Amino acid sequence: MSVIYILIAISLVLAGVFLVSFFQAVKHGQFDDDHTPGIRVLFEDEVIKTTNNQK
Amino acid sequence: MNTMPETPEITLEQANKLSCYHCGDVCNKGTTLVYQNKPFCCEGCKTVFDLLDQNGMCTYYDFENNPGITIKTRDFKHRFDYLDNPDVIEKLIDFSDGKICKISFYIPAIHCTSCIWLLENLHKLEPGVVSSEVNFLKKTASFTYDLSLISLKKLVELISSVGYEPEITLDQTSDKKIHSDRSFIYKIGVAGFCFGNIMLFSFPEYFHLDDVIDPGFRPFFGYLNLILALPVLLYSGSGYFISAYTGLKQRIVNIDVPLSLGIAVMFIRSSYEIISGTGAGFMDALAGLVFFLLIGKWFQNRSYKALSFERDYKSYFPLSVTRIENNKEVSCTIDSLKEGDIILVRNNELIPADAILLDGHAYIDYSFVTGESQLVFKKSGDKLFAGGKQTGGIIRLQLLKTVSQSYLTSLWNHEVFQKKTSLHLSSRTNKVSKYFTLIVLIIALSAAGYWMWVDSSKALNAFTAVLIITCPCALALTVPFTFGNSLRIMGRNHLYLKNADIIEEMAKIDVIVFDKTGTITHPESGKVVYEGDALSNKELKIIKTAVQSSTHPLSKSIEKFLNVEAIYPHPEVIEHPGKGLECMGVKIGSYVFTTGQIQQEDVDFTASDVHVSVNGLYKGRFRIQNVYREGLKELVGRLKQRYQIHILSGDNDGERKNLEQLFGTDTPLRFRQTPEMKLQYIQQLQQKGYHVMMLGDGLNDAGALKQSNVGFAVTGKNGTFFPACDGMLRSDSLIKLDALMQQAVKSMDTVKYSFIISLTYNVIGLSFAVRSALEPVIAAILMPISSVSVIAFTVLLTSWFARKLKL
Numbered sequence: 001m002s003v004i005y006i007l008i009a010i011s012l013v014l015a016g017v018f019l020v021s022f023f024q025a026v027k028h029g030q031f032d033d034d035h036t037p038g039i040r041v042l043f044e045d046e047v048i049k050t051t052n053n054q055k
Numbered sequence: 056m057n058t059m060p061e062t063p064e065i066t067l068e069q070a071n072k073l074s075c076y077h078c079g080d081v082c083n084k085g086t087t088l089v090y091q092n093k094p095f096c097c098e099g100c101k102t103v104f105d106l107l108d109q110n111g112m113c114t115y116y117d118f119e120n121n122p123g124i125t126i127k128t129r130d131f132k133h134r135f136d137y138l139d140n141p142d143v144i145e146k147l148i149d150f151s152d153g154k155i156c157k158i159s160f161y162i163p164a165i166h167c168t169s170c171i172w173l174l175e176n177l178h179k180l181e182p183g184v185v186s187s188e189v190n191f192l193k194k195t196a197s198f199t200y201d202l203s204l205i206s207l208k209k210l211v212e213l214i215s216s217v218g219y220e221p222e223i224t225l226d227q228t229s230d231k232k233i234h235s236d237r238s239f240i241y242k243i244g245v246a247g248f249c250f251g252n253i254m255l256f257s258f259p260e261y262f263h264l265d266d267v268i269d270p271g272f273r274p275f276f277g278y279l280n281l282i283l284a285l286p287v288l289l290y291s292g293s294g295y296f297i298s299a300y301t302g303l304k305q306r307i308v309n310i311d312v313p314l315s316l317g318i319a320v321m322f323i324r325s326s327y328e329i330i331s332g333t334g335a336g337f338m339d340a341l342a343g344l345v346f347f348l349l350i351g352k353w354f355q356n357r358s359y360k361a362l363s364f365e366r367d368y369k370s371y372f373p374l375s376v377t378r379i380e381n382n383k384e385v386s387c388t389i390d391s392l393k394e395g396d397i398i399l400v401r402n403n404e405l406i407p408a409d410a411i412l413l414d415g416h417a418y419i420d421y422s423f424v425t426g427e428s429q430l431v432f433k434k435s436g437d438k439l440f441a442g443g444k445q446t447g448g449i450i451r452l453q454l455l456k457t458v459s460q461s462y463l464t465s466l467w468n469h470e471v472f473q474k475k476t477s478l479h480l481s482s483r484t485n486k487v488s489k490y491f492t493l494i495v496l497i498i499a500l501s502a503a504g505y506w507m508w509v510d511s512s513k514a515l516n517a518f519t520a521v522l523i524i525t526c527p528c529a530l531a532l533t534v535p536f537t538f539g540n541s542l543r544i545m546g547r548n549h550l551y552l553k554n555a556d557i558i559e560e561m562a563k564i565d566v567i568v569f570d571k572t573g574t575i576t577h578p579e580s581g582k583v584v585y586e587g588d589a590l591s592n593k594e595l596k597i598i599k600t601a602v603q604s605s606t607h608p609l610s611k612s613i614e615k616f617l618n619v620e621a622i623y624p625h626p627e628v629i630e631h632p633g634k635g636l637e638c639m640g641v642k643i644g645s646y647v648f649t650t651g652q653i654q655q656e657d658v659d660f661t662a663s664d665v666h667v668s669v670n671g672l673y674k675g676r677f678r679i680q681n682v683y684r685e686g687l688k689e690l691v692g693r694l695k696q697r698y699q700i701h702i703l704s705g706d707n708d709g710e711r712k713n714l715e716q717l718f719g720t721d722t723p724l725r726f727r728q729t730p731e732m733k734l735q736y737i738q739q740l741q742q743k744g745y746h747v748m749m750l751g752d753g754l755n756d757a758g759a760l761k762q763s764n765v766g767f768a769v770t771g772k773n774g775t776f777f778p779a780c781d782g783m784l785r786s787d788s789l790i791k792l793d794a795l796m797q798q799a800v801k802s803m804d805t806v807k808y809s810f811i812i813s814l815t816y817n818v819i820g821l822s823f824a825v826r827s828a829l830e831p832v833i834a835a836i837l838m839p840i841s842s843v844s845v846i847a848f849t850v851l852l853t854s855w856f857a858r859k860l861k862l
Contacts, residue, residue: 031240032237033190033191
């Protein structure tokens with residue numbers, strides 16, 4: 001059971017990595033706007049439209 | 056290939072009833088045109104459509120119907136000249152390396168998906184724009200552009216020309232706001248991380264596994280919890296300690312005092328238990344508590360993002376002003392203005408600082424400052440105050456003070472714009488927390504005292520247990536979540552409140568006062584029709600000049616209707632109150648005023664007539680329709696069940712019969728009310744002990760709105776913000792007024808119920824604590840449960856009420 005010490009240490013380190021990446025994401029402004037990216041996803045990539053194209 | 060049937064050609068006549076393809080406004084006679092078989096209400100809309108069409112950007116119209124924005128003035132010739140000034144540029148841009156520049160703007164016109172699409176695809180219109188990004192909730196857009204291809208001024212002209220004119224003001228410091236938001240998110244992240252891990256490591260303790268596993272693990276987990284709890288205590292929870300300390304320094308016991316006390320006691324007792332090996336401590340409850348509290352605060356802050364009522368005077372002033380230096384007109388920033396500077400102020404521009412009028416015709420509109428919209432005529436040598444708006448030609452002023460020293464700033468900070476607030480819930484929460492702390496201490500001491508007597512080993516245990524478990528977190532969480540959710544619901548229904556305390560005020564209202572023009576009348580009204588002999592262009596111009604200097608609602612309707620320019624410099628206009636206006640031989644007003652004879656015809660009750668005579672010869676009349684909003688009668692019926700209704704109108708009493716029909720003959724109607732009279736009327740009602748709500752269109756009612764307990768400005772699509780109002784109600788949401796008021800009342804009920812629930816939890820918790828039987832697992836269960844259930848209860852209940860009210 002003493003392997004638990006190692007396991008917990010590893011899990012803490014892993015969780016810490018996620019925490020740090022969370023901080024990085026915040027620092028890069030990912031959470032500054034949580035509404036607009038959702039709308040942006042729905043924009044389609046533009047297909048070059050000629051005047052003959054009908055929707 | 057073309058499977059769609061040919062759409063029939065639209066004629067101009069047909070187009071006149073349709074909505075503009077671009078902006079959705081109804082096409083009016085005179086400016087409608089048809090282009091590519093689509094109706095447009097004006098040249099401006101058609102131009103934008105054309106621009107998009109030629110660049111293959113008609114996807115703009117695919118996301119929403121009529122997403123465009125009508126542009127009021129298309130003349131940008133000198134509007135943005137000040138953006139060529141390098142000082143101004145430096146102030147505004149976020150970043151520049153000489154070639155690439157980055158700048159962000161607040162663009163109030165952003166309102167839908169199409170707006171986002173267009174602004175983010177701006178690079179297709181203009182290759183100088185490298186990229187752009189919109190933040191929808193904040194209504195900001197940031198642009199990265201290539202300096203060698205486009206200048207800042209051209210960029211602003213471009214986005215203005217498609218309808219998205221940015222609001223460029225003095226107060227452009229947005230940096231600190233972002234950093235404080237971010238540090239908040241960090242705190243939540245840390246608290247959440249530690250909370251989760253501490254709970255995980257507390258499992259052996261919960262399940263009493265120390266008999267099963269190696270007892271050596273207990274201290275291991277204990278110390279882990281201790282270490283994990285440190286960042287929660289010192290970083291995430293620091294805000295509460297600081298707030299409690301500052302409050303206590305000023306001898307105020309706010310809600311953060313018992314909170315901090317609880318957190319501190321939890322930490323101290325837990326550390327003691329862990330280090331001495333006598334127990335497992337309450338670190339999990341501690342971390343959980345801080346985590347939930349922070350979430351509560353975050354939720355509350357979220358509601359306010361899009362609406363910043365937190366603007367001080369600076370955000371109303373323009374960024375730059377034309378100054379005369381060495382006989383040349385130079386654009387300069389507003390804070391570089393000094394005493395003695397000579398500046399030019401044009402039509403519709405704001406006077407930036409107290410000054411003396413040198414020359415020009417000054418008709419100043421001080422409604423912004425005082426609520427008085429009566430134009431004040433000033434002559435050379437008179438003193439003009441900051442905040443006034445010039446309506447007329449160009450005037451030259453010499454500054455007496457700098458911008459910040461001026462009367463306006465002191466006025467703004469004066470109680471004139473600060474409402475006297477009765478005890479609000481947030482301060483009521485503080486009052487409750489004072490008693491709360493006291494009672495908790497008393498209970499704790501009595502419990503300790505009891506155990507000292509019976510079994511002294513349990514005394515300290517009981518004392519600290521009481522302090523830990525009696526969590527005022529329900530108090531601290533109830534208000535932000537209840538009001539936060541209600542604010543969100545109201546915002547969804549287009550009622551935007553200044554802050555959460557307004558909800559409490561709304562629940563206390565017993566009298567509602569309506570302004571007539573623009574509030575209960577449809578915005579389409581003020582529809583003007585001219586009957587009579589044709590008027591020459593010159594005559595129309597004279598009429599326009601005359602009505603422009605009058606603030607009477609009928610004048611404003613005619614002013615909007617006439618599509619000509621007024622005459623500058625303003626010739627003399629004489630206003631005869633109650634009769635009409637006279638200017639350069641043209642008389643407009645009542646029949647008796649314009650012709651000298653009493654009218655013979657029946658007076659038409661649905662229209663207000665403004666007659667015109669030129670040099671004594673009767674020409675015709677403007678007929679102005681009063682169209683009342685749909686659903687008004689039913690709304691009034693519903694409102695009357697709970698509230699007293701009053702109507703104040705600046706108009707004459709031609710509408711009396713109509714109003715009596717809609718509102719009933721028992722509703723007090725007052726006509727010919729000046730802004731002052733409206734204010735006094737509200738004051739009188741308040742003196743009788745009523746809580747008054749006022750609904751107005753903001754312009755003529757600023758004083759009354761200020762005076763009332765709750766003042767809502769009823770606005771059109773793009774609301775203009777008035778500092779005097781407590782909230783903005785979009786005009787098409789007016790019929791929901793009764794439901795919105797009920798929502799406020801129900802929110803207060805929710806708060807009451809929630810307090811009761813929290814009290815129940817505390818009693819349950821106390822029953823364990825005073826018996827000195829509080830185990831960590833109990834605290835760990837009880838506290839998160841009470842927090843979560845309070846959150847869930849308040850949010851669900853307010854949403855349920857909203858659903859019942861059909862909001």
